Amino acid sequence: MIKNRLLLDALNGDNVSRPPVWMMRQAGRYLPDFMKLKEKYDFFTRCKTPELAAKITLMPIEQIGTDAAILFSDILVVPQAMGVDVEMRKELGPFIPKPIREAKQIEKIVIPDVDDNLNYVFEAIRLSKQMIDNRVPLIGFAGSPWTVLCYMVQGQGSKNFDIAKSFCFSQPEAAHMLLEKITTTTIKYLKSKVKAGVNVIQLFDSWGGLLSEDDYQKFSWHYNQKIIDSLKSKTKIISFSKGCWFALPLMAKSGVDALGIDWTCSARNARYLTGGKVTLQGNLDPSRLMSTPKEIEKLTKKMIAEFGVQKYIVNLGHGILPNVPVDNAKAFVNTVKNYSV
Amino acid sequence: MIKNRLLLDALNGDNVSRPPVWMMRQAGRYLPDFMKLKEKYDFFTRCKTPELAAKITLMPIEQIGTDAAILFSDILVVPQAMGVDVEMRKELGPFIPKPIREAKQIEKIVIPDVDDNLNYVFEAIRLSKQMIDNRVPLIGFAGSPWTVLCYMVQGQGSKNFDIAKSFCFSQPEAAHMLLEKITTTTIKYLKSKVKAGVNVIQLFDSWGGLLSEDDYQKFSWHYNQKIIDSLKSKTKIISFSKGCWFALPLMAKSGVDALGIDWTCSARNARYLTGGKVTLQGNLDPSRLMSTPKEIEKLTKKMIAEFGVQKYIVNLGHGILPNVPVDNAKAFVNTVKNYSV
Numbered sequence: 291m292i293k294n295r296l297l298l299d300a301l302n303g304d305n306v307s308r309p310p311v312w313m314m315r316q317a318g319r320y321l322p323d324f325m326k327l328k329e330k331y332d333f334f335t336r337c338k339t340p341e342l343a344a345k346i347t348l349m350p351i352e353q354i355g356t357d358a359a360i361l362f363s364d365i366l367v368v369p370q371a372m373g374v375d376v377e378m379r380k381e382l383g384p385f386i387p388k389p390i391r392e393a394k395q396i397e398k399i400v401i402p403d404v405d406d407n408l409n410y411v412f413e414a415i416r417l418s419k420q421m422i423d424n425r426v427p428l429i430g431f432a433g434s435p436w437t438v439l440c441y442m443v444q445g446q447g448s449k450n451f452d453i454a455k456s457f458c459f460s461q462p463e464a465a466h467m468l469l470e471k472i473t474t475t476t477i478k479y480l481k482s483k484v485k486a487g488v489n490v491i492q493l494f495d496s497w498g499g500l501l502s503e504d505d506y507q508k509f510s511w512h513y514n515q516k517i518i519d520s521l522k523s524k525t526k527i528i529s530f531s532k533g534c535w536f537a538l539p540l541m542a543k544s545g546v547d548a549l550g551i552d553w554t555c556s557a558r559n560a561r562y563l564t565g566g567k568v569t570l571q572g573n574l575d576p577s578r579l580m581s582t583p584k585e586i587e588k589l590t591k592k593m594i595a596e597f598g599v600q601k602y603i604v605n606l607g608h609g610i611l612p613n614v615p616v617d618n619a620k621a622f623v624n625t626v627k628n629y630s631v
Numbered sequence: 632m633i634k635n636r637l638l639l640d641a642l643n644g645d646n647v648s649r650p651p652v653w654m655m656r657q658a659g660r661y662l663p664d665f666m667k668l669k670e671k672y673d674f675f676t677r678c679k680t681p682e683l684a685a686k687i688t689l690m691p692i693e694q695i696g697t698d699a700a701i702l703f704s705d706i707l708v709v710p711q712a713m714g715v716d717v718e719m720r721k722e723l724g725p726f727i728p729k730p731i732r733e734a735k736q737i738e739k740i741v742i743p744d745v746d747d748n749l750n751y752v753f754e755a756i757r758l759s760k761q762m763i764d765n766r767v768p769l770i771g772f773a774g775s776p777w778t779v780l781c782y783m784v785q786g787q788g789s790k791n792f793d794i795a796k797s798f799c800f801s802q803p804e805a806a807h808m809l810l811e812k813i814t815t816t817t818i819k820y821l822k823s824k825v826k827a828g829v830n831v832i833q834l835f836d837s838w839g840g841l842l843s844e845d846d847y848q849k850f851s852w853h854y855n856q857k858i859i860d861s862l863k864s865k866t867k868i869i870s871f872s873k874g875c876w877f878a879l880p881l882m883a884k885s886g887v888d889a890l891g892i893d894w895t896c897s898a899r900n901a902r903y904l905t906g907g908k909v910t911l912q913g914n915l916d917p918s919r920l921m922s923t924p925k926e927i928e929k930l931t932k933k934m935i936a937e938f939g940v941q942k943y944i945v946n947l948g949h950g951i952l953p954n955v956p957v958d959n960a961k962a963f964v965n966t967v968k969n970y971s972v
Contacts, residue, residue, distance in 0.1 A: 449790055452952055455918035459926075502894040502916050502948075535876065536895055553843040554877060575843050577796035585800075607843075611793055 292489065294426045297358045300569055300603050301490065301526045301547040309594060310357035311604040311626035312429070313350065313619065314530075314550075315494075320614045321349050333378035337363050343414035347428070348421050354616075354623050358427050358490070361418060363411055365433030365494060368475055369442050371407040372399050382446060389445030391457065393464035399471050404478045411479075412486035419487040430488030432480055432517075434495035434531070435472040436510035439465065442472075451500055458509055465509065473513045477520045484525045491521060492528040492550070496608075499533015499552075506537055518544050528571055532608055538563035553578075553607035557596035571603035574622065579606070579614045583621035590625040599631055633830065635767045638699045641910050641944050642831065642867045642888040650935060651698035652945040652967035653770070654691065654960065655871075655891075656835075661955045662690050674719035678704050684755035688769070689762050695957075695964050699768050699831070702759060704752055706774030706835060709816055710783050712748035713740050723787060730786030732798065734805035740812050745819045752820075753827035760828040771829030773821055773858075775836035775872070776813040777851035780806065783813075792841055799850055806850065814854045818861045825866045832862060833869040833891070837949075840874015840893075847878055859885050869912055873949055879904035894919075894948030898937035912944035915963070920947070920955040924962035931966040940972055 292298065296310035324346060327336060336342045346362035366376045366384055379385045390396060405412070418428055441447075443454040458465040480491055498510045510531070518527055522545045529541060530550025541549050542564040551560045551572035560570055578589055594604065604626045610619065633639065637651035665687060668677060677683045687703035707717045707725055718726045731737060746753070759769055782788075784795040799806040821832055839851045851872070859868055863886045870882060871891025882890050883905040892901045892913035901911050919930055935945065945967045951960065 447790065449788065450918075452918060455916075456921035456952075456954075459919055459922045499895060502919075503897045503900075505916065505919075533874070533895065536897065536900060554840060554874065556844045556877065559844075559877060575796070575846065577791075577793060578800055578843075578846075580797035581800045611797075613797075 292424050292427055294357055297427050297490065297603065298526065300601065301528070303569060303601055305600060308629045308631075309597075309599055309602045309604050309626060311623050312356040312358040312360065313354075313606055313610050313622070315360055315431070315609045319612045320610055320619060321353055321616060323349055323353070333364070337367060338410045340410055340413035340417045343410075344417040344421055347414070347418045351422070351426055354619055355627065356426070356623060358429055359418065359422055360429040360431065360492070361411075361415060361488065363414070363431070365431070365438060366441060367408060367411060368432065368438055368472065368479060371402040371404060371479070372471065372475055373402070374399070374442055376441070384441055384446060386442060386445045389453075390442045390468065391453075393461060393467065396464055396468045396471070399468070401471060401474050401478070404475065404482050408479060408482070412482055415483060415486035415488055427489035428487065429490045429492055429528075430480070430483040431492040431494055432476050432483075434493055434498065434510055435469045435476060435513040435517075436501075437495050437497045438472050438476075439468055440497045440500075442468070451497055455500065458505075469509065469513050473516050477517055480517065480521055481524065484521070488525070490526045490528060490547075492530060493517060495529070495531035495534065498531040498537070503536045506534060507540070511537055511540060515544055518546055522546070528603075530571070535559065535563060539565070542568045548603060550605070551607065557593065557598075561597070567601075569601040569603065570597060571605050573605070573607040576606045576608050576611050576614075579610065579618045579622060581618075583618055586618055586621045587625045590622055591629070594626065594629055599629075633765050633768055635698055638768050638831065638944065639867065641942065642869070644910060644942055646941060649970045649972075650938075650940055650943045650945050650967060652964050653697040653699040653701065654695075654947055654951050654963070656701055656772075656950045660953045661951055661960055662694055662957060664690055664694070674705070678708060679751045681751055681754040681758045684751075685758040685762055688755070688759045692763070692767055695960055696968065697767070697964055699770055700759065700763055701770040701772065701833070702752075702756060702829065704755070704772070706772070706779060707782060708749060708752060709773065709779055709813065709820060712743040712745060712820070713812065713816055714743070715740070715783055717782070725782055725787060727783060727786045730794075731783045731809060732794075734802060734808065737805055737809045737812070740809070742812060742815050742819070745816065745823050749820060749823070753823055756824060756827035756829055768830035769828065770831045770833055770869075771821070771824040772833040772835055773817050773824075775834055775839065775851055776810045776817060776854040776858075777842075778836050778838045779813050779817075780809055780850075781838045781841075783809070792838055796841065799846075810850065810854050814857050818858055821858065821862055822865065825862070829866070831867040831869060831888075833871060834858060836870070836872035836875065839872040839878070844877045847875060848881070852878055852881060856885055859887055863887070869944075871912070876900065876904065880906070883909045889944060891946070892948065898934065898939075902938070908942075910942040910944065911938060912946045914946070914948040917947045917949050917952050917955075920951065920959045920963060922959075924959055927959055927962045928966045931963055932970070935967065935970055940970075
């Protein structure tokens with residue numbers, strides 16, 4: 291039985307004494323201990339060595355005291371399992387040496403045996419669960435098929451993913467074939483993650499906000515909904531689509547347990563657009579953790595007052611920046627833990 | 632007297648037979664003739680040589696038949712005039728060798744004599760006006776102080792302008808001092824642009840959408856409003872803040888003649904958020920010009936039907952991509968020109 295049930299209660303819509311708090315992602319990238327491991331082991335070595343991944347996963351709960359752990363991993367292990375090389379380059383970030391640009395490349399992609407190809411993830415989950423020892427829930431995650439396609443086609447990070455979008459708009463049939471294959475793989479992957487022991491799944495759609503409302507529905511949400519439909523009887527699901535305020539009314543009816551909100555959508559707008567019924571998660575601007583601890587406390591209290599204590603998970607509006615001072619991250623988390631109505 | 636008054640009529644809120652159409656920015660970057668000039672002259676040579684800037688300014692009206700011309704220039708001529716070096720590097724884009732990171736750098740910045748420092752812009756305007764010979768209106772522009780600060784502090788383009796935002800949130804007084812100086816310079820600059828002959832001014836806030844609603848008000852819109860207040864008796868103003876759907880109700884009360892809308896905000900949402908009274912401009916996803924001409928025609932007609940013919944300026948939701956086929960750009964413009972209610 292998990293002792294700290296705040297996150298699970300908030301996801302169930304049950305009453306809580308204060309909202310749970312955790313910070314996207316990745317686990318601990320701003321912590322000195324993480325940086326030491328980063329100097330010794332490259333990114334995918336850390337992902338693929340269960341002992342290292344588990345060690346990193348536990349850092350934020352042990353050093354900052356968050357109410358949940360999130361597995362240290364990456365959304366791009368999915369295309370790797372599908373046979374597409376993904377490297378992590380210093381300065382540049384993810385890099386795909388042979389990006390997808392033609393239908394015939396997609397035809398060749400086979401749906402992998404995830405239990406074989408991604409076994410290191412499930413090992414990392416089992417080990418993390420042992421080490422967490424029921425103190426807090428463990429969150430697993432996957433990228434949305436749209437976001438994974440963005441990287442597979444663009445070949446690297448981008449301001450506007452112009453190559454990926456041009457591909458989808460000039461070769462829509464090929465794009466949908468790829469999205470189908472990513473979706474099928476992701477569903478299998480997430481089912482195995484749940485079997486291995488994660489308590490909650492978060493779907494990250496980092497680049498959904500690059501699409502219009504119509505195109506988001508076609509190229510992104512359609513596939514997220516398939517994943518949600520396949521997983522919702524098995525686990526709790528949080529869906530976070532950055533920049534997708536326009537789709538919140540649609541997402542609120544999808545069957546997810548919570549919706550992530552970025553900082554450009556105020557609590558008032560988010561509650562209004564979701565009809566006030568769904569648990570919401572977010573949304574402090576990650577750059578705001580560069581303010582003073584006093585200012586962070588003020589902003590965090592204001593945020594809780596605006597979202598409300600119930601049906602709310604305190605978080606950032608996107609991933610924590612690597613250069614955030616540890617004391618500032620603690621100021622954020624401690625403000626929530628000391629919050630009294 | 633300008634012959635094609637569609638843009639001016641739409642900005643006045645007067646009835647039109649069809650909406651005007653032009654394409655952000657820059658003038659002609661997708662045209663073969665532009666690419667030839669690009670091979671011969673570097674970016675700032677093209678900006679600073681009135682004959683070249685005027686020649687490029689006229690390309691879209693002569694080769695594509697848009698209902699307005701926009702001056703070929705750059706938002707970063709303003710920091711250059713303020714004494715901050717700005718280079719344009721291949722692949723990377725704008726690059727500031729000595730970015731602003733400390734208050735003492737800002738204290739040293741003096742408000743320039745724009746008529747002296749930016750005379751080449753006003754010459755380019757006078758020459759463009761001669762060459763346009765009253766066929767269509769000429770649009771001049773400036774970056775919003777926030778967007779200009781983003782580049783001055785970050786030192787180059789960025790996905791999230793984390794350094795610029797961290798600077799504002801850790802040194803807010805210094806940030807506001809810089810924003811004041813950019814605002815004062817921009818007001819003088821735009822007044823001189825109007826004197827030189829532009830008929831319309833567009834304010835580009837490309838990075839306002841990186842801020843929360845509260846921070847946008849403080850760090851961006853506050854300064855845009857000062858510019859609008861100083862210019863509105865002198866010229867027509869379009870304000871385009873990319874990603875700032877959340878501020879549309881505020882902007883609609885600002886006294887601008889039109890608001891630019893990006894493609895993540897549907898016509899329905901944009902009309903609702905602005906109260907249905909302000910002229911709107913936008914909002915086809917620039918990547919959608921990579922679809923077939925037939926699909927572009929369909930999407931453009933749908934967009935006009937949704938925004939409505941009156942109080943509407945057809946445009947993209949951001950700048951045209953340089954690799955758009957000319958026939959696709961023509962399909963977009965011609966669909967509007969052939970539109971009948």
